Structures are given as structure tokens and as C-alpha cells.
Amino acid sequence: MLSKHRSHKLWLRLMALMAIVLVVSACAGPATQTTTEMEAPAAEMEDADGEMMDEQIFRATIPFFAQDWSPLRGGGWNMHYLAFWNAGPMYIDEHGALHPYVFNEWTPNEDMTVWTFKIDPDAVYSDGSSITAHDVVATWNLIAHPATTHQRVTLFLTGVAGFEDVFNGEAMEMPGVVALDDSTVEVTLEGPDPLFHKKIATNLIGPVKASVAIGEDGFEVAEWWHPKNNPVTSGPFMPESIDLNRGVVTFVKNPNFWLAEPKLDTVTVTSIEDTTIVTTMLANGELDQGWPPNDATSQQLLGSDFFECSVAPGIGGFFLNPNIEPTNDINFRKALVLAVDREQIFNLSSPDGRGWTPTGEPLRALPGQDPDFVPHPYDPEAAQEAMAASAYSDAADVPKMIMAGVSSPGTELLAQYMAEQWRQLFGIEAIEMSPQFDSYEGPSQPALFRDGAGVRVPDSALMLLGSLHSSSNLARNIMGGYADPEVDALIEEAVTKAADDPDRVALSRQAQRLFHEQWMIIPIGTGCGGSAKGNVMPWVHGTRRNADAQFLEPWTIYIEHVEE
């Protein structure tokens, strides 16, 4: 037993320990204080006349713990906000019209193999220095190189002379991109491309200041984009603070932005992974923009206008793999497709009835949309006939099928519905649904993969090039190496035609028809291309988004609370 003296000593030690803990806890605040408090959406400040005015703060959120805010990655949730702080060569608006930005002139040669771009003489970085042709060349060489891990560079620079070598890490510079002088960039292509200028109209390849972002070794400087390293940017806003541990990024006005003075003072982007929190914060007025689930609860709390439905080009659904069993059998694929009721898929996808029944037409909502396109019907009898004609007329012979990309409750519901249809009609039971996915190859290769593809430029040939052509991610990976020489040839010919050449559309439609006859997709979704306003609350004005998933002209966005 402890003596009375030792007992007192013990208590004194415990009390001292508690005191130390409390002092340490009190002193240890957050790792970095942000300048903007979430509780102060419209901080009051005085204008030049001494009148009180609201500070314009746009509070956005991403459902991902973003750790890398380099504008050179070409992907990730944070790239949805790239237009706020990084100016692209040009941009395409929500109606498909091309607008100048860093480049204000573009001219092709006669055979469309050499393009010359002029930089707007007013275009400057946030430090006031001019954006130069040398910066453009250096940036494009950098994003083409694997060390930079740009995730979509092939969409924009494929076809540029020397791209493949840099893409595979075998060279550092593309001979096809040169600076003729400080304000002129010349791009030489390996073949004619009448729409090359539209392909590069994206914020995902906007120039960065080479002397800041690129080291002497030719590679990207680590965390050059972080405010602690005094970054230089080109968009209407510039990063003021980035707290990667808390997931809070704050942008303020770029005083040197050359097009217009942004209406917003501050933009904050917070990483919030829990969708309940996002919905609650939006409903409570603590956020202005976010990506909550489009479910009944969120619709009730945020209003149906929040999830407005706009038709957008693109194709989405469960794509079938033609190179593995059992989906390599065209009759088997036909049976699976015919057994699924698209009306039911629509009802399950859109409980409130907004949108359109999915058709599976790749050219939907594009200038080349085919008026004669007939979606595959729901026909259980024909489905059973097709199954009987396949090599899997006995369900016991059907090997296990993996359905990949079943990563949300909504998708799981659709996948379960389809699997149940197939179980009832054909007796197929060996189906594995996989939310996680870590390989396109090997024994876990999926027979059905849920994914989709859109197009940044509203053009039929480019849509098919990025979805059905054997070089596309969709064909190579999602469809397990889909490659039809006839489809490829039609698309390859179509992309060489001028934008207004009727053959461009005719060839695209022909390729689409061939693909359609191969029973390659079970379309899902509602045809809604996401909110054209970008999922903002009613007090946010001026937001528009394009097919590039970017906020258009973010300098026009402003906050105005209307008293009811």
C-alpha cells in the first residue's frame, strides 16, 4: 500500500500531467490558419466612399482530399476549379463557341498540318510579367512528359510531331512545338487536323511561367504552386493559402488579370468527403457550391433547381468486354442487352422523373446525332433466343462475370436490377460486383465496366475518336481492347474532314451504326449532363460550365442574397 506521502505525490503528478496536457492542447491550434472563416460568408467591408459592402466570398467544396494542386495534372476533383486560377489557350463555352484567351489568334496552313497561335499582348501572369510563347512551349513539353503525370494530355497533344517520344519519357522536347518569337507559337502536326485549335481550347493545358514552375533539370519544381513558394498564376484568381492537411485552399483576386476585374474577392475550396456534411452545409448556407448526392434527401433540402438537368453530349453505361469469355460471344452480348428494360433503368436512375431514357447513342446531343438511330429494345423473348444461339445456352457454362465500376449506391441499384433480370431470364448467377478496381488486365478483368465518355469539343468525329476508336481509353481499357478496323478507319477519315464538311458527320454516323450493331453497351443514366450552373446555391450568380467541366469566365461570378 502506498504511504500517505506517496499518495499525495501521485495525485500531484496526475494533476501536473493534466495541466500540461491542457496547456499543450490550448497552445496547439490548427496547423495553418486560413484567412477566410467558414462562418463568415459575406464579411462586411468599407468601399471607397466609406459605405459598408459585402465581401464577395465563394465557398466551394470537393468530395476528395486533394493533396496536389498543380495545374499540370489534368485530372482530379480540384481540376474542376482550374479556370479560377489558370488561363487556358482558348476556351469553348456551353454552346460550343470558341473564345480567345491566352491565344487571341490562330491560323492553320492550307493542309491543316501546321498551326500558328498568337499570344494576346495583354496576357500577363499574376506578377505582371507577360505570358510568352516560350512558356507555352515549355509547359506543353512538361505535361507531355511522364514525370509530370498529366492525366489527359493525349486528348490535346496527340498528333503533335514528337509527342510520342516525350509521352513515353524518351525525349524532353517536342520538335513540333516551337516559339517563333515571344508571342508566336507554331505547332506542326503529323497529319492534318482541322479542329486542332479547338482540341487545345482547355484550361487543362494552360501555360505556366517556366522560370517558376520548371527547374534547371527540365522537370516540374516540387510544390511550386504552393503559396509558400510565391507561385505565379494566370487566371482571374491566385492562391493565397493552401493548407493541405486541413484540405482548405483560398484564392484571392489576381490584380493583374488582363480581361476583367473579378467580381468575387475570395474563393475557398474545402475538401469534404462526407456527403451528409456537404448537403447539410449547403442547406445551412455554409457553402455556396458542392457535389452532394442527387438523392431525395438532398433534393428536398437543396431544392430541385440545384440539380438542374441539362442535356449534354456523352455516352455512359455498362460496356461489355469483347475479348474475354463470355462477353466475347456476340449473341451472349445481345442477350444481355435485350434483357434489360431501359425504361426501368431510367426510373431507377431518376426517381423524380427528370432527364431522358438512355439510348446508348454516342453522338447524342451532338451536331451529328442520327435521326434514324434506333435504340436496342427491351425484348425478353428475343433475348432468350439470342442466348440459345450463343455458346452459353446452358447457364451452367457461363463463367463468372465481373461488373466493375459499381462504386455508388445508385450504380449498385442498377447493377442489381440487371443481374436479377439475367438470373430470372437465363439463370445466370455467377456475377461479382466490384466497387474497387485496380487492374484492367489479368484474372480480375471485368466483363462489364461502368464508365462513360464525353467530348470537350462539340464534334461528332472527335466524340467517336475519344470513345469508340481503338486508341481511346474507353476502347482500350473499359471495353477491354475493343478494336474494329472498319470503325477505326471511318473515324480516322472523319477527323481529317473540315468541321463544316458533311462527310465528317456522315462518316461518324456510319461508325456509330457499326458499333451499335455489335451490342457493346447497356446504357444507363438519365441523359443529364450535370448542372450547367455547377451545383450552386440560388444566391450565386453568373456560374456556367462547359463540357470541359470548367467554370466559364469565373470573373463574372458574384454573390447576391435576395431578401424574400
Added chain:
Amino acid sequence: MGQYILRRIIYWIPALLLLAMVVYALAFFGAGDPIKLMFLREEGDVTYDAQRLDAIRREKGLDRPFLMQFGEYVWHLVRGDLGMSVISGRSVNDMIAATAPVSFQIGIATVILVALIGIPLGILAGLHHNQWIDNTILGSALFISGIPSYVVGPMLMVFLVLGLGVMNVPYGWDGLFSRKAILPMFVMVFGSIAIIIRQTRAGVLEVLSEDYVRTARAKGVPEIMVILRHMLRPVLTPVVTVLGQMLIGIVNGAIIVEKVFGIPGLGRLTIDFTYGVDYPVIVAITLIGAFLVMALNLAVDITYPFLDPRAGQAMTGIED
């Protein structure tokens, strides 16, 4: 005692190295490819190209054999460098330095609050064994603890923010003594308190029948003194062990609460970077966790002699 502590600490070194190798190997060979996942997580028109991925691996030095990569990692580790994150390119030391203090604050504060609330309630329940007080305390504690934190956290938040409108969403972290910490701390404390109440109650029931307690009462010692001087120490010995384990668990893995409430601690770091198979981060977090287990076990062992002198004799090998 000093020798005992030194011996224990020396044993940690091979254990930590072995653990690092096992975790590194598991991540390296089994968990997936961080570069591949970086691209697979992107939907739609992402550039997924095997040759390109190989080139990226080559650029980042991830195409080298396991032993070479692990050897380099250990070389940096012995110099106190936990490496660079594959995904973010950030220093893992910086990431741990920023997140570990937050988790420690939450862990220590939770343990203190659980002890301050749970131990008196456990004693009260034990002293009123099978009476309404006992049933109320135990029943309530079990009921509250039975609701998972991923349910109670969001539900409480929605109720308080949108239902009653008494607060803003407590998302983020402004320090332990900020308003934002109240709800997560509530979830943490009430998720853990039943264990301490039950442990304390069981200890009280055990010592109630001890001769020295009966003797003290027979001698007319006031009840409060019986509790404080004769019952508390034997009751607290196993409770301290549980509190130590609780602290380890919270610091290492308050994943749900940190994720739901956006608290930048080790739990959130763990889940986000494990998902991306960022093995320098995974190994670093595992090592920190293992170190914590060892250090806190040692701390608990050191605390025992204060509560029970027999434990000190056993530890040092000195008998009366």
C-alpha cells in the same frame, strides 16, 4: 527501473524494422500499384496507357526491385526521414508532424474526459449494484455506445444544425478548445465510455468483498475515505490499462470521426493514403502507431507501481 526502461526501448528497434519491412512488402507486392490507381480513379477520358505508366514508374524510381527500394527507405528512416509520398510528392515527415498532434490532442482529451466521467459513474454503479442507479448508468452507457460513430456523428449534426438550428456544421479543426471540437469530442467520449464504466464497476464489485474494505468499514472509516483510500487504487489498475489501449486506438484510428468532421489527424491521413496505396505514408503511419503502442504500454507499466507496489516489485525483480 531505468535499466528496465532502457531494455524495453532497445527491443523496439528490431521490432519496428521488422514491422516496416512486413508492411512495406505487403503494400509493395499485394495492395496494388499507386501509379495505376492514380489513373484508374479518374473516370472517362483519362490517358491510361501501360507504356506511359511504366515511364512514370521509372521516373519515380518505383520500377526498382523491392530490396533496393526498401533499403533506400530504411537508409532514410534511420536518419529520421520518412520519405516522400508517392501520390502527393509531399514530405511524409511534414504530413505526420501536422496531423499527429491533432490526433494526440483528441486522444488525450478523450481519455481524460472518459476517465473523469466514466470512473465516478462506474464506482457509483458498483456501489449500487443491481439497483436503479446501476441499471440506469449501465443501460444508458451501453445504449449510447451501441450506436456506431458513423451514425451518431452525422445524425447529431443534422439534428443540431438543421433540426434545431443551434450551431453551424462543425467541420474542420480550430483546436481542442474551439466550438468545432464539441461534437466530435462528444462522439468520441460517448463511444468509449461504456467500457470504462463497466471496467470500473466490475473492479468495485470485486474489491467490495475484500477483507480490507470490510475491515475499514467495520472500523467506522467514512464511506468516501473507504472509496478513495482503499478501493480506488485496486480498481484503477485495470482501468489504466484500458485507458492506455483506448488512447492508442484513438490516436491511431479515429478514422470515422476524423473523416466525418474533417479533422486533419492521423486517422484521416491513414484512410486517404491507404486507399491510394501510398506506401511511404502507410509504412510511416504504421510505424508511428506501433511506436505509440510500445511507448504507451511502457507508460502504463511505469504507472502500475504507483497504483500497486507489487507490480513494481515484479518489474524490477526486487522482493520485500
